[in-house]
Amino acid sequence: MEFQGRTWKFGADVDTDAIIPARYLNTSDPDELARHCMEDADPDFPNKVKIGDIIVADKNFGCGSSREHAPICIKAVGVSCVIAKSFARIFYRNAFNIGLPILESPEAVDGIDEGDQIKVDVDKGIIYNLTKGTDFKSTAIPPFMQELIDADGLINYVRGRLNK
């Protein structure tokens, strides 16, 4: 899996209320949720983000609620991948479960400015900053998480196990 896109930078502890405020949780429709993605962190984000763009954030991205609507709206707005110094654990699980690629790399986060064009090789865990000509390693994806990705998400993985 490879992605290339413009980066949008966010700070530390971006919580799920900032990613998708609860006032929009009376629906689970991905396209409707996408219209409010990151609204309380940057009200203009849903309008300016383009398909394939990449979110880059500091530590503890996705802290707070268990709402899967958070990774769902990020995926639905067209973001190809999220890179952060670290992820809150429920968000981390949810992202893998629904097939939103996420990578941990403190070095990459420090070495990327907003607007940089980057390329991400998810399988090799390498992040190339095309604007600056630098590259970074990300933390390896645990083997079981890789199995989930290979099965195309948790639901397919469980379906495979239960229908054996």
Add this chain to the structure above:
Amino acid sequence: MGMTITEKILAVHSGKKRVEPGELINCKVDIVLGNDITAPVAIKEFEKIGVRDVFDKDKVVLIPDHFTPNKDIKSAEQAKMMREFARKHGLTNYFEVGRMGIEHCLLPEQGIVLPGDVIIGADSHTCTYGALGAFSTGVGSTDMAAGMASGEVWFKVPESIKFVFHGDRLNEWVSGKDLILYIIGDIGVDGALYKAMEFTGPAIQSLSMDGRFTMANMAIEAGGKNGIIAPDRTTIEYVESRAKRPYQIYRSDDDAGYERVIEYDVSNIEPQVAFPHLPENTKPISQVGTVKIDQSVIGSCTNGRMEDLRVAAGVLRGRRVHPDVRLVIFPGTQAIYKQAMKEGLFEIFVDAGAAVSTPTCGPCLGGHMGILAKGEKAISTTNRNFVGRMGHPESEVYLSNPAVAAASAILGRIGSPKEVE
């Protein structure tokens, strides 16, 4: 080396003699929980798996508590979808409006969750049940769907951090809420990321069940996977009359391994207030300064239990809410509601000029029943003070215990119950 209580529970549920931190396990679950926000997403995913029934109709629990009584048409549709799923699958533990309560108050009260259980819930505050000596953690809707279908869930066994609270007497007006806010203020909102948080020590042993639920409830606010307190006499007394099935008591071995041990002396801990916009921005009440408030909220899965209402009533008795403040009180369940009514607490609240609501998560997450306008400030006994949490992105939420929230409602600014005595 011995095992922690968390490791013991996970080992038993994954059919192993022992488990090590970092190990990936497939675990049997005793309860799978969802609510009117998370279950609709889970139900759609469940349908994709292609099994006919849930793994056990007694073990899948659905509670419409977030946007209920339905706040708008869309919320009504979501609640309806969950209700129809519950009927179709004959779920024993679906609680309709009028019988339901805030999930994390209701499940322990009804004896649905018990010591030694493994519980997953599509709600981040599912960690509350750790107060009973269970392993309980929040997951997303897809994990919930997989759990409903298979009765299993995968986990990475977490490392444990032990928090020891020395001293047997809490300072005046200090409660479980203050102990957990104190921890979060100390270690930060990701200070226990992926970790089990085990609360021990004499001060925990002398804490009521209600206080323990409040502590375990906010483990997620430090990034924790679970919060847990080993069962003792207080736990067993609480569980005995409620349990309808057998349960198991586990305790950590003396030689169990911990990533860290953090010790506190409760004689140094005052009531805490967490300033916007993170629960880690705590200050002792004596250092709050002047913060005028527009609203005070008492209730939620964190502080909507009997003890919380009694403490609030104790502060409010014979006093009036400040003319510039709206005080809204949310009992956690119908049983708590009825008990509070019996004890005359509602008379105290209404005489003070407070609004008393039916149980709902509403205001805590900015859903309904107490939304803040631009620039408004609230003190709240809830669990999160993120940007926009209770309404407008330019409103502010300060977190505290029920005594401070009640006193602040009288004072019109954040203040200590000592100021109104």
